[in-house]
Amino acid sequence: MDVQTIQALGPFITKALAYFGAAIAILGGLGAGIGQGLTGAEAVKAVVRQPEARGDIITVLLIADAITESTGIYALVIAIILVFVAK
Amino acid sequence: MEIGPQVVFRVAGLPVTNTLLVAVSISVVLIIGAALISRSFKVIPGKGQAALESVVFLVMDFIESIIPGQGRKYITFIFTILVFIFLANTCAIIPGVKNPTSDLNTTAAFGLCVFFYSHYTGIKVQGIKHYLHEYISPMPFMLPLHIIDELAKPVSHSFRLFGNILGGAIILEIVYSSTYLRWAFPVPLHFWFDLFVGTVQSIIFSALAIVFISIKR
Numbered sequence: 001m002d003v004q005t006i007q008a009l010g011p012f013i014t015k016a017l018a019y020f021g022a023a024i025a026i027l028g029g030l031g032a033g034i035g036q037g038l039t040g041a042e043a044v045k046a047v048v049r050q051p052e053a054r055g056d057i058i059t060v061l062l063i064a065d066a067i068t069e070s071t072g073i074y075a076l077v078i079a080i081i082l083v084f085v086a087k
Numbered sequence: 088m089e090i091g092p093q094v095v096f097r098v099a100g101l102p103v104t105n106t107l108l109v110a111v112s113i114s115v116v117l118i119i120g121a122a123l124i125s126r127s128f129k130v131i132p133g134k135g136q137a138a139l140e141s142v143v144f145l146v147m148d149f150i151e152s153i154i155p156g157q158g159r160k161y162i163t164f165i166f167t168i169l170v171f172i173f174l175a176n177t178c179a180i181i182p183g184v185k186n187p188t189s190d191l192n193t194t195a196a197f198g199l200c201v202f203f204y205s206h207y208t209g210i211k212v213q214g215i216k217h218y219l220h221e222y223i224s225p226m227p228f229m230l231p232l233h234i235i236d237e238l239a240k241p242v243s244h245s246f247r248l249f250g251n252i253l254g255g256a257i258i259l260e261i262v263y264s265s266t267y268l269r270w271a272f273p274v275p276l277h278f279w280f281d282l283f284v285g286t287v288q289s290i291i292f293s294a295l296a297i298v299f300i301s302i303k304r
Contacts, residue, residue, distance in 0.1 A: 066291040070243055073250030080257065084090055 011087070018086035025082065028075025035068040090257055092190045110187035113174050149294070154301045161300065164204065168197065169293040176252055176285025179259075180277055189253045191245070198245030201296045209303030218303075244295055251288050255280030 043061040047054055092104035124139075132140060146166055151158040175187045187193045210218050222233045259276060263269050 062287060066287060070247045073247055076254055077250050
């Protein structure tokens with residue numbers, strides 16, 4: 001490849017690398033999924049131990065889920081910015 | 088495919104986006120609705136008034152469980168945030184209406200409101216000397232860590248709500264832009280993204296606002 005073709009391909013390389021970066025960024029959802037799965041497992045164990053506290057445990061589970069999801073949301077925001085805003 | 092807020096017109100050089108229009112109309116509906124409903128309050132409540140009172144007391148009990156004894160003081164702020172964000176998250180069910188909270192400006196405004204209110208409450212309750220002393224306790228070199236912690240709170244607070252609602256909006260737009268999937272398939276997606284996630288995120292936002300205010304007291 002000579003210099004002229006690389007210079008002509010410039011904008012496409014930018015967009016291609018931005019899409020590639022978005023694909024790598026969305027791997028941050030792995031942490032969110034594992035964390036929420038662990039909270040779900042502990043919630044099930046807590047309900048087994050004390051079945052009459054189901055309402056409270058479900059409330060705490062939902063709150064812990066929403067907070068654990070934050071880092072996954074950060075990864076999603078970076079991926080959205082890379083896909084839709086990169087020229 | 089367009090995502091994010093779209094500028095509709097300009098007023099004296101400042102842009103007005105479609106999410107701003109929806110947010111202003113939600114505020115107008117809430118103000119007029121509250122004024123009309125509070126006219127018909129009786130001492131012995133009827134059924135609708137009893138339902139509203141039970142919701143308000145539910146939130147007040149939640150505040151009391153975290154900040155004991157001050158439920159009456161913070162209920163207006165927290166309940167306003169709760170109702171507005173709940174309506175703002177679920178109004179995407181109406182076709183053509185865009186969520187105001189899918190715009191980072193709205194969620195960042197709410198995050199900054201909670202941030203300034205919690206610091207103002209901290210200074211007023213603890214006194215400025217004790218409030219500033221907390222930044223250099225337990226060791227003086229923890230000052231940058233405390234500052235970063237304080238700055239990270241409104242960022243995470245607003246981005247959580249923004250990311251959840253914007254993610255749902257993008258998925259729904261992708262589904263609507265395909266020719267075959269746009270008939271009848273978006274109905275369960277709307278139910279999940281708009282109703283369930285919107286409700287849960289509004290409750291999470293106000294619960295975290297209560298926790299942030301209680302930390303500073």
